[in-house]
Amino acid sequence: MIRFIVKRIALFVAVLLAVNAATYLVANYLELRGPMAYNYVQDTRVSIAEVFAPYPDYLWRMLHGDFGASWLGWWHSAQSPVIEYIADRLPRSLVLLGIAVPFSFVVGITVGLLSVNYKTRRTNSLALIFSLAGFSMPGFYMGILVLYLIIWAAMTRGGMTFSLPVSGYGLDKHLVLPVLTLSTRPTAEIARLTAVLLGEELPKEYIRTARAKGLPERLIVMRHAFRNVAAAVINAMSNSWSYLIGSLVIVERVFYWGGIGGALIDAVTFNQFAGSSFNPALVAGLATTLALLFLLADLITGSVAQALDPRLRRVHGEAA
Amino acid sequence: MRGLDLRRLHFYRFNLPLVLGGVLVGSLVIVALVGPTLAPHDPLENFFMMRDRSGELKMAPFEPGQVAGFPLGSDLDGRDILSRLIWAVRPTLILATLVATNRLVVGTVLGFLGGWYGGVIGDAIASVTRVALGIPILILAIIVIYILGFRFEAWIFIVALTLTGWANTAKIMSERALVIRGEPFIEASRAVGARDRRLLWRHVLPQVQTLVLVTWAFEMSAVLLQLAELGFLGFFMGGGAIRLIPDPSSGGFISELIAGRPELGQMLSAGWENFFNVPWMSVVAGTAFFVAVFSFMMLSEGLKRYFAEMKRL
Numbered sequence: 001m002i003r004f005i006v007k008r009i010a011l012f013v014a015v016l017l018a019v020n021a022a023t024y025l026v027a028n029y030l031e032l033r034g035p036m037a038y039n040y041v042q043d044t045r046v047s048i049a050e051v052f053a054p055y056p057d058y059l060w061r062m063l064h065g066d067f068g069a070s071w072l073g074w075w076h077s078a079q080s081p082v083i084e085y086i087a088d089r090l091p092r093s094l095v096l097l098g099i100a101v102p103f104s105f106v107v108g109i110t111v112g113l114l115s116v117n118y119k120t121r122r123t124n125s126l127a128l129i130f131s132l133a134g135f136s137m138p139g140f141y142m143g144i145l146v147l148y149l150i151i152w153a154a155m156t157r158g159g160m161t162f163s164l165p166v167s168g169y170g171l172d173k174h175l176v177l178p179v180l181t182l183s184t185r186p187t188a189e190i191a192r193l194t195a196v197l198l199g200e201e202l203p204k205e206y207i208r209t210a211r212a213k214g215l216p217e218r219l220i221v222m223r224h225a226f227r228n229v230a231a232a233v234i235n236a237m238s239n240s241w242s243y244l245i246g247s248l249v250i251v252e253r254v255f256y257w258g259g260i261g262g263a264l265i266d267a268v269t270f271n272q273f274a275g276s277s278f279n280p281a282l283v284a285g286l287a288t289t290l291a292l293l294f295l296l297a298d299l300i301t302g303s304v305a306q307a308l309d310p311r312l313r314r315v316h317g318e319a320a
Numbered sequence: 321m322r323g324l325d326l327r328r329l330h331f332y333r334f335n336l337p338l339v340l341g342g343v344l345v346g347s348l349v350i351v352a353l354v355g356p357t358l359a360p361h362d363p364l365e366n367f368f369m370m371r372d373r374s375g376e377l378k379m380a381p382f383e384p385g386q387v388a389g390f391p392l393g394s395d396l397d398g399r400d401i402l403s404r405l406i407w408a409v410r411p412t413l414i415l416a417t418l419v420a421t422n423r424l425v426v427g428t429v430l431g432f433l434g435g436w437y438g439g440v441i442g443d444a445i446a447s448v449t450r451v452a453l454g455i456p457i458l459i460l461a462i463i464v465i466y467i468l469g470f471r472f473e474a475w476i477f478i479v480a481l482t483l484t485g486w487a488n489t490a491k492i493m494s495e496r497a498l499v500i501r502g503e504p505f506i507e508a509s510r511a512v513g514a515r516d517r518r519l520l521w522r523h524v525l526p527q528v529q530t531l532v533l534v535t536w537a538f539e540m541s542a543v544l545l546q547l548a549e550l551g552f553l554g555f556f557m558g559g560g561a562i563r564l565i566p567d568p569s570s571g572g573f574i575s576e577l578i579a580g581r582p583e584l585g586q587m588l589s590a591g592w593e594n595f596f597n598v599p600w601m602s603v604v605a606g607t608a609f610f611v612a613v614f615s616f617m618m619l620s621e622g623l624k625r626y627f628a629e630m631k632r633l
Contacts, residue, residue: 023463030466125336132337132621136541136613138548141606144592148599239453246458250549265553268462287459294454 012295019291024058024284025051031278058281068281082285086260090289092169093248093259096178097297101244104183104190109233111187112194113226118202118217123195131195134188139250143181147254167256174255182251186237186244193236197229231309238301245294260286260293335629338622341537344615352410359403360389363582367398381598393600395590401604404582409608412584415474415557416547416612420539422482427489428532432520434490435497446494452487458549460484465555477557481546488542489535496531500524530627537620541613548609551585552592584608 032046058068070085080088115127150162165174201207202225210220245261252262264286267279351358361367370387372378380398382390392401434445464480500506500523509523550556584605591602 026463026467128621129337129340129618132617133614136545136617137610138545138552138606138613140549140552140592141610144595144602144606147595148603151596151599242454242456246456246549249456249458250552253553264459265462268466290456290459294456298454 008299012292015295016288016291020062020284020288021055023287024055024280027278027280027283028054031280054280058284067285068279070279070282082282085263085282086285086289089258089260089263092257093252093261093293095171096175096182096251096257096259097244097248097293099175100179100182101186103179104187105237107183108187108190109194109230111191112198113221115191115195116198116202118221123199127195128192131188131192134184135192137184137188139185139247140181140254142184143177143251143254146177146180169256169258178251178255178257181254182244182247185247186240189240190233190237193233194229197232198225201225201228228309231305234301234308235305238298238305241294241297241301244297245290260289264290335622335625337618338626341615341618341620341622344611345619348409348413348612348615351406352413355406355409359400359406361400361403363399363404363407365399367394367400369398384600392604393598395598395601396594401587401601404587405584405604405608408582408584408587408605409612411557411581412544412547413612415477416540416543418474419478419481419485419543419547420536422478423485423539423543424489424532424536426482427486427535428493428528430486431490431493432497432524435494436501436516436520436524445490449487449490449494452484453491455484457481457484457546458553461546461550462553462555465550474557477547477550481543485539485543485546489539492531492535493528496528497524500527530623534620534623534627537616537623541616541620544609544613544616547585548588548606548613551583551588551605551609554589554593556583556585556589584612 029046029051032050033044061068065083067082067086069079070082111127111131115124115131116122117124146164147166150164150166154160154162164176166177168174198221202221207220207225210224211217248259249261249265251257252259253265256262264283267282267286366380367382367390368380370378370380370382370390372382372387378387380394381396382394382398384393385391386393390400390402392405394400395404430445430449434442434449436442460483461477461480464483465476468476468479506519506523509519514522547556587605588602588609591598591605595602
């Protein structure tokens, strides 16, 4: 067990260092090269030595707790340390994820359970199509639709008072739209997975045994079949964290939520036209934080799935 | 153990996903092929002022249905959104097809190498696949597009979206290769003296034809989804120009993109930049992307069901 933990921690550190180095070097290269936007191709040659030159210094200062300054360009007056910049924004992302992910699990599993016909053991075709439709929505689509409806409703009422806040951070009604948008796709995915896996589980023999014992159908599904399905669903979700992180970036951008995903996109695209000034320290810091978030989320979902299903534990033990 | 033979198509139970997906994908392809001749207006023509239905003069942008001949309204520069939409399907669909095919080829080759040959090569490919699956494709694609430059040529998107995009296909294919490797007929032909190359070409490839088809349709939907998200963030293929507007509040400039040739990603990008002026534009372009993603997803699901019923998957 201790060996396993040490291995995991070593892996974490290695991944974080790799992400940090890669993003820092790429951002530094882009900063040195200058912009190449819209058929405007510069003929700047950047030597590799130049790209690598500031990295040892950055690494050394990072080991002493100095992650650089969050400076974005000459009009960007705020110059707080990167660590403060991230500490301001990380909780916002965590709140969003912390509400959207459990929400999509609850709704998705409920819908999935309801869309299986236990008598015929078939998935409802219409439910399947609906969940596929939810699954094919790009990360921003739900948000844009609801925004359009809200604006349209406000305009037909003749005023500019929106029934829901359309942007900004807040722990009240501000949460509704971002959570809805972020959880659309995972909800559909979980619903579909639950329905499909349950459909595969129901024809098995132990279900027949339980039915022969005269147990009520609800008990069979919830206590027998669903237990085996739940772990698989959670395990499958742990594979889609990388997608969810990308989705977070977009949702934070749509609603100006001000989390780290939006901050990363800001740091990268803020000045894509007028004079590039990538801040390598900021980009690397944000990317490393996102990578840490991803690793922790993956660890948590993996552990929960293993706790629910001992069969997964053995497979993972062999792999680790 | 034949390959896919069109003469042996059977029709079993009514397959709703296949029918729906087939019809939607078919109509998308038709729009891409003959669309430009159907477009009511030139997609680049500006209509700055038109008479609306009550006869009053209206300045662009027109709301949907406000002016005759502009059923989906116009953008800020008075260009007909319906015409732009019809024109936009072709480049987007071509780009998505190129990316998906590239992913499929790279993923199939790597997946088979990994699944077929165990040992060092197999382990290396398996771990690379696992790492590639963990990298958020959107963020990586943005970084790659930056490195290659904002030139908005198709190959930049192909590279950016294939760099880790092959991993999903590779995972599916290597799992399948592992299964096939253990089948008795493989052992039999090995006993007759067949080499690996012959085995792969004659015995394994026909086995995975249907799987390749299903995966291709799924990858098409995945690529279209990622193109939509990239377009939304301002990364799209197609020409464009930048207009710099002085911004007194910050002392800097606001850069505004005026795009020329229509492409779905470009429409999405421009629609979001001006969301509170022309909100319908984002909705139209987003819906177009949603329908495209959905139809390929349905096609994939329907094909999967169909082949599963034929016991060919």
